[in-house]
Amino acid sequence: MKYRHLFFDLDHTLWDFEANAKECFQELYIDKQLQGRGVDDFDAFFSAYSVHNERLWGEYTKGLILQSELRWRRMWLALMDFGVEDESLSKAMSVEFLERLPYKKNLFPHTIEILEYLKNKDYALHLITNGFQEIQDQKLQSAELQGYFQEVITSEAAQSLKPNRAIFDYALKQSKAHPDESIMIGDNQEADIQGATNAGIDTVFVNHLQVVPEVQSTYMVHHLQELEGIF
Template sequence: MQYKHLFFDLDHTLWDFEANSRQTLQQLYHSLGLADRGVTNFDLFHKQYIVHNDKLWDRYRNGFIKVDELRWKRMWLTLLDFKIGDEPLARQMGEEFLDALPTRNILFPYTIEILTYLRGKGYRLHLITNGFQKTQHSKLENSGLTGFFGEVITSEGSNSLKPHKEIFEYAFRVTGAEPEESIMLGDSIEADIQGAINAGIDQVYINHLGVEPAIKPTYTVSSLKELETIF
């Protein structure tokens, strides 16, 4: 068996971030009465949120902003698109969003089955995630994934971020894994695949969206079930 340690990403790979995020935003939309404030189209609100969230996460990954700024400014900028300049509301939304989001439990198809399969074959499973410590552990607990992973390495806990090699080196130290017996599995070419390349380990690109990657990973699958053809 070439690989012993399988390092998974969480959001967008196993835990369906888009579906869970949409549900949570919809809950806030109704509970905070945003329709009465002028946000008459939730779908457009959600679309704008995704745009701002992606841009701010990119800035966060590259060290231009701090985590606290990311958490509320994605709401602030989205509200501004609807001419709502209410900073206290944006900060309230940021807090309530982070409280509610990790309680969601929508997973990609075959998540539980493939983790059970891989564990049964003797692989050691871990997570490397750019998410926040408390938030990611809550997601795992609420979606029934906690028991599958030996170590959960977060950007917060490691003081580094994918794609920087330091978070992978931290993961090797914590787990006792050697690079040659390790492989990274994730949905992001920029964070997961390039990060694994930077760290000198093989990669599986989990291409849920059918995107043509800019670089060639070691393996590419379009669904979690296809991992059975590799491991």
């Protein structure tokens, strides 16, 4: 085998963040009676949140905002789009969202099957994630994924965020792996693909959204089952 250590991203690659987040928002939308506050279109509200969340995560990974600011401002900005200027509501929703989210279980199709397949072929499986330690640990437990990974590398433990080289170097050290025998599997072209490439690690771009690639990867798949053709 050319590769021995397979490093996976979690959110948006294996764990379906959008589906899980939407479930949480549907619950909060009802519990907080947002329709009566002027948020009259749930789908538009969730879409607004998704746009703000993606932009703020980009700022967070660049070190422009703090984790605490990211967590509540994405809610606040989404509510502001509907004329709801309520900072306390935004912060309460942020806390409850993060309490509920890790207990959701939606995975992308064939996640369990491909992890079983790779484990049975004696690959060493690991995670590299920019998520928060406690939350990511609970996601793995809720989705029954924790038994598949030897090392779970979070940005919190590494004191570095993808795409910075430091988190990949930390992951290699923790897993006792060499770049030549390692490969990164993820959905984010900048954080996962460009970041791993800069660290001398081959890559698989998991193109769930069928986008036109802007970053060169070693391999590209459109669904997880296609990984069987590589490994």
